[in-house]
Amino acid sequence: MSAITLKNVTKRFGDVTVIPGIDLSIEDGEFVVFVGPSGCGKSTLLRLIAGLEDVSAGVIDIDGADVTGTAPAKRGLAMVFQSYALYPHMSVAGNIGFPLRMAGESKEAIDKKVRAAAATLNLTDYLHRKPRELSGGQRQRVAIGRAIVREPKGFLFDEPLSNLDAALRVNMRLELSELHAQLKTTMIYVTHDQVEAMTMADKIVVLNRGHIEQVGSPLTLYNKPDNLFVAGFIGSPKMNFLGPTYAKEHGAATVGVRPEHIKISKESGLIKGTAGVAEHLGSDTFVHVHVAPDQMITVRTSGDSVLRHGDTVWLTPDEDRLHRFDAQGKAIR
Amino acid sequence: MARAVSTRRKITFTVIAWVIGIAIFFPILWTILTSFKTEGEAIASPPSFLFFDWTLENYTTVQERSNYFLHFWNSVVISLGSTVLGLIIAIPAAWSMAFVPGKRTKDVLMWMLSTKMLPPVGVLIPIYLLFRDAGLLDTRTGLVVVLTLMNLPIIVWMLYTYFREIPGEILEAARMDGAGLREEIIYILTPMAVPGIASTLLLNVILAWNEAFWTLNLTAANAAPLTAFIASYSSPEGLFYAKLSAASTMAIAPILILGWFSQKQLVRGLTFGAVK
Numbered sequence: 001m002s003a004i005t006l007k008n009v010t011k012r013f014g015d016v017t018v019i020p021g022i023d024l025s026i027e028d029g030e031f032v033v034f035v036g037p038s039g040c041g042k043s044t045l046l047r048l049i050a051g052l053e054d055v056s057a058g059v060i061d062i063d064g065a066d067v068t069g070t071a072p073a074k075r076g077l078a079m080v081f082q083s084y085a086l087y088p089h090m091s092v093a094g095n096i097g098f099p100l101r102m103a104g105e106s107k108e109a110i111d112k113k114v115r116a117a118a119a120t121l122n123l124t125d126y127l128h129r130k131p132r133e134l135s136g137g138q139r140q141r142v143a144i145g146r147a148i149v150r151e152p153k154g155f156l157f158d159e160p161l162s163n164l165d166a167a168l169r170v171n172m173r174l175e176l177s178e179l180h181a182q183l184k185t186t187m188i189y190v191t192h193d194q195v196e197a198m199t200m201a202d203k204i205v206v207l208n209r210g211h212i213e214q215v216g217s218p219l220t221l222y223n224k225p226d227n228l229f230v231a232g233f234i235g236s237p238k239m240n241f242l243g244p245t246y247a248k249e250h251g252a253a254t255v256g257v258r259p260e261h262i263k264i265s266k267e268s269g270l271i272k273g274t275a276g277v278a279e280h281l282g283s284d285t286f287v288h289v290h291v292a293p294d295q296m297i298t299v300r301t302s303g304d305s306v307l308r309h310g311d312t313v314w315l316t317p318d319e320d321r322l323h324r325f326d327a328q329g330k331a332i333r
Numbered sequence: 334m335a336r337a338v339s340t341r342r343k344i345t346f347t348v349i350a351w352v353i354g355i356a357i358f359f360p361i362l363w364t365i366l367t368s369f370k371t372e373g374e375a376i377a378s379p380p381s382f383l384f385f386d387w388t389l390e391n392y393t394t395v396q397e398r399s400n401y402f403l404h405f406w407n408s409v410v411i412s413l414g415s416t417v418l419g420l421i422i423a424i425p426a427a428w429s430m431a432f433v434p435g436k437r438t439k440d441v442l443m444w445m446l447s448t449k450m451l452p453p454v455g456v457l458i459p460i461y462l463l464f465r466d467a468g469l470l471d472t473r474t475g476l477v478v479v480l481t482l483m484n485l486p487i488i489v490w491m492l493y494t495y496f497r498e499i500p501g502e503i504l505e506a507a508r509m510d511g512a513g514l515r516e517e518i519i520y521i522l523t524p525m526a527v528p529g530i531a532s533t534l535l536l537n538v539i540l541a542w543n544e545a546f547w548t549l550n551l552t553a554a555n556a557a558p559l560t561a562f563i564a565s566y567s568s569p570e571g572l573f574y575a576k577l578s579a580a581s582t583m584a585i586a587p588i589l590i591l592g593w594f595s596q597k598q599l600v601r602g603l604t605f606g607a608v609k
């Protein structure tokens with residue numbers, strides 16, 4: 001049980017304001033993902049919650065208690081770092097057991113809990129090894145083991161999967177979701193990868209230049225983005241933004257439409273274009289259509305599409321699924 | 334870095350390395366050889382390399398004439414004392430500069446290094462007078478203090494470089510795992526920095542052992558280390574090469590042995606970071 005609340009949390013490094021003031025509440029047991037482009041302040045925000053950085057202003061509450069000035073060790077949160085940050089001079093068992101040792105638990109208790117954690121993470125055969133003798137995925141597991149072993153109030157993850165190869169990343173993503181389902185502990189997960197955010201989160205917090213663009217469930221962000229930034233950031237392939245003439249017809253400054261909401265035809269339609277590269281995924285095909293010298297629209301079509309590079313095609317956006325934005329980039333609803 | 338090197342290149346480089354190695358070691362070898370000759374053979378021309386009457390007479394003369402063990406002990410106290418004192422001061426200094434750097438950290442480091450650019454003789458008179466007034470002339474305490482001060486910039490610089498290699502995230506992980514500052518230093522930082530601290534210690538013991546300027550100028554009889562012991566054989570009684578060589582051999586033997594046994598550690602420490 002641990003709800004985390006941020007009230008006007010602000011961070012400055014010298015004269016540079018990295019986080020101008022964030023209000024956010026995270027419910028007990030939620031899996032929250034902070035997502036945003038590189039350098040937007042995700043790690044800084046996570047480190048403020050961890051206590052590794054001091055806030056310049058504002059208040060952080062955990063379970064209703066003000067922890068703004070509390071040392072990281074006393075906040076009861078565990079963190080998994082991007083670099084894993086394992087202790088190179090300790091064995092796997094030493095690493096996983098370290099938090100328990102710091103908590104002053106007995107040797108037998110530590111041993112038992114380390115074994116249990118190692119068993120869940122498939123590390124039993126490696127307990128005596130040093131971190132440098134492990135693969136990337138195993139190091140990742142050790143870092144997770146070190147975090148879960150003392151049953152913290154909440155977990156903080158800073159891009160934990162970004163050093164793994166693609167296949168392993170998908171695996172670990174599932175394992176982390178599974179872990180959350182088992183432990184039901186609050187987790188805050190930082191990533192720049194919107195796919196990770198979409199697949200894992202209960203709640204996504206989209207950050208941009210240190211402020212929150214939108215908070216919501218993955219599907220809310222996907223179907224009802226509040227602004228242009230969220231619309232362009234969430235979704236893969238990205239939302240298409242149509243020309244100003246088309247936007248004006250629909251009473252907006254910008255109009256966006258997702259690749260799956262455009263019909264593509266070789267006979268007739270609203271917008272004429274030339275088929276470019278087609279990406280065949282088997283289940284779907286993404287066709288990149290050139291509609292103007294500097295404009296490309298991505299369309300999702302069936303897996304058995306037979307469009308060829310250079311074919312003339314016609315596109316028709318689904319009028320009911322348009323996303324309209326005003327001149328300030330705010331969604332018009 | 335596996336690289337295919339042709340046998341001919343290998344042979345060439347091996348020969349060059351041996352030639353340079355022997356050229357550098359030759360004076361020391363010659364000193365050791367000379368220490369087993371008689372004074373007559375020592376200055377004979379042409380000199381004989383190995384075929385002379387080996388004798389230990391120089392060693393007995395040297396030990397009769399001066400107390401080797403007193404000087405040896407002085408050297409041990411001074412070099413170890415100044416290094417340990419230096420480490421005690423430098424570890425916290427380097428720690429703070431490596432992990433909580435301020436705006437002026439780089440300047441402080443440069444300034445410390447710049448003090449090594451001043452020729453020591455430039456401050457000899459003020460230090461001599463200070464030592465005289467403080468009653469530190471010809472004392473081991475005095476030499477420990479002055480050698481600590483002389484080597485401190487190097488110790489801080491070396492430790493700073495080693496500590497910089499330790500990723501800050503590991504220390505932060507320890508903090509998240511419930512370690513306070515004390516536990517963080519004892520369980521994480523120190524064990525990780527041990528190779529660096531050890532090679533700093535070794536290098537500074539060697540530097541202090543061989544230091545000849547301050548040890549010669551600030552000591553007379555009581556606190557004189559082995560450097561002064563060697564020097565006493567050079568000028569006053571004319572040139573007695575064989576005895577001078579015997580004294581030199583006795584002076585460098587301990588450090589040579591220390592260096593030999595710790596060479597792995599020393600090389601590993603000095604290349605820490607260069608070869609990850």
Ligand SMILES: Nc1ncnc2c1ncn2[C@@H]1O[C@H](COP(=O)(O)OP(=O)(O)O)[C@@H](O)[C@H]1O
Pocket residue numbers: 013018036037038039040041042043044045
């Ligand atoms: N210790 C620091 N000192 C100065 N600027 C920093 C520091 N840490 C982060 N920043 C700046 O804050 C911004 C946000 O960084 P960060 O939180 O690491 O971004 P993200 O994790 O989203 O990629 C960046 O512009 C970065 O340069």
Ligand SMILES: [Mg+2]
Pocket residue numbers: 042043044159
């Ligand atoms: Mg980051």
